[in-house]
Amino acid sequence: MSQRQVLEALSGLILGMFVSMLASTVVSSSLPVIVSDLGGTQTSYTWVVTATLLTTAISTPIWGKLADLTNRKFLYQLAIVIFVVATAIAGFSQDTHLLIAMRAVQGIGAGGLAALSQVLMADIISPRERGRYMGLFGAVMAVSTVGGPLLGGFITDSINWRWNFFIALPFAVAALVLVQVTLKLPKREQKKATIDYAGIVFLSAAVSSLLIWVSNAGSTTTDDAGNALAFTDLANNDWWSLLTVLMVGGAIVATIAFIVVELKSREPLIPLSLFRNKTFTLSVIASIATGLAMFGSSVFLSQYMQLSRGATPTMAGIMTIPMIAGLLLSSIIIGAFISKYGKWKAYLVVGAVLLIAGSYLLSTIHYDTNFALVSVYMFLLGAGVGMTMQNLVLVVQNDTDPREIGVASSGVTFFRSLGGTIGVSVMGAALSSKVASLMTSSDTMDRFMAAVAETGEKGAAALESLGSGTLPKVSELPHAIAIIVEDVYAQGISHSFLIGVPFAVISLIAILFMPNKPLTRMTTSERTHAGEADLATVSVSEGMGVLTATGSVTVVGTDDARSAADKR
Known part of the structure; x- marks a missing residue:
C-alpha cells in the first residue's frame, strides 16, 4: 500500500480513537465539579474513573479474541456504538450510581477501540513502518488529551458539565462512516467463533473483587443510626477484617480458577502459551507500570490543580498541558526514529527512566510548589509514557505468531489497563486515607479553629460542609479555610504518586531484559x-x-x- 492508501485506511481508525479519547478526557477536568454536584465522595470520584478502567481491562482480551475469530471491521464499529451510547446516557445522570454504571459500559466500548485499533494497524502496516503511524496515533491522542480537558473545562464553566458527554456524538457518526468507506482489509479465513465464557466470568470476578477491596480500604461508612462502620483501618494495620478475607480470598480463588480454565479451554481468552514468549511476558510487566503512570497522573493531576491550587476546570486543563506536550513530542519523534532506523530498545529504556523520574518528582509537590517545577515534572512523566506505551505493543506484535496478533496485542493492552485500574484504585485509596487522617489531625484542627475564628459563621458553615465527606469546591471556601484544604489535598496527592515509583523501576528492569529483536518489514497478512x-x-x-x-x-x-x- 502507498502512504496515501495507508492514511486513507487509517483515517477512520484515527477518528475512532479520537472519539474515545475525547469522550474520556473532556470530563477529566470537570470530574471534581461533577462528583461534587452529584453529592459524591472521594471513593465515588475514584470509582467514576475505576469503573471505566475495570471494564476496559476485562473486555480488552475478549475483543482481541473475537478479532482473531471474526470480522474485525464490524467489531470496531460496534465498539464505537457501545462507547458513544453509554457516554450520552451518562450525561443524564442524577447521582453517582448511574454515572458509574454508564462509565462501566463506556469502558466496554473503549476496550474494543483500544484493542482493535492495534490489530487493524497490524493488518495493513509492517512493524518497521508502524512506528511513524503510531506516532500519528500518539499525536491524535495528545491533541484530544490536551483539547479534551480545555473544552470540557470551558463547557463546564460557561454552559453545563452535562454537555461534556454529548460533544463526541457527531465525531462518532463521522468515524462510523469513514471506517465503512475507507477501511479495506485483506480477506482472512473465517473461523468458528468459540467464546471462553467461564474465563470471562472468573477474570471479571478476580479483578472486581480486588478493586472493590482496594478502593474501600481505609474508608468508613455509617449505618442508619450514624454509627461508624470501618471496613479497614489502614492507620492501625487492621487488614484481617472479614471483608478483607472475603474479597482477597475470592480474588485469589477466581484467579486460580481462571488459570485452570484457560489451560483447558480450546479457545482461551488469554492463551497462557503466550507467556512462553519472553518478549510478551516482559512487555506485560512493563505495561503495568506504564498504565499506572498514564491513568494515575491524568486522574489525580486534575484533582491537584483544582483542590490544591484552586484552579477552575478550564485552568486545570491548561495547567496539565506540559504533561501532554511531553507525551505528544516523544510519541511523534520516537515513532519516526524507530521507523527510520529500526531500533527500539534504547528509546524504551529512556522512557522507563523518565517514568521513574516523573513519578518520584511528582511525589514531592506541595500546594505552593513553584509551577515551573511542577511543569517540568509533568513533562518528564508524559515523555516517559509516550516513549513506552504504544511501542510495547509494537514490539510484541513484531515477535508474535501472526495468527495470535489479536490476543497478543489485546493481552498487552489488557495488562496496561489492569495496571492503570489497580493503580488508580490504590492511589485513590491512599489519597482518601491520607486526607482523612490529615483532616482529623490535631494540628489541622487547630488551624481550622483559628480560621473559623477569623472568618466567623461563613467559616463555621464551610467547616461543617467539609465534615460531610463530599468533595469540596475549594474556590467557594473562605480563603483561610481554602488554604488548609489545599495543603491537605496536596499532601495526599503527592503521597499517592509515590506508589508509582516502584512499579516504574520494575518496568525499567523488564525492558532491560527484553530481547532486542529487529523489526520486520512485513505486515501481519504478509507474514501469514x-x-x-x-x-x-x-x-x-x-x-x-x-x-x-x-x-x-x-x-x-x-x-x-x-x-x-x-x-x-
Missing part, C-alpha cells in the same frame, strides 16, 4: 502468507526424495517463499 508458503516449501522438499526417482520434479510455492524471505 509467508508462513503458508514456507510450509508448502517444506512439504515439497520432503517429497523431493521420492519424486527424484521418476526423473521429473515440479516445485510449487517456492517463489512466494523466496519473495517472503527477501522481504524479511
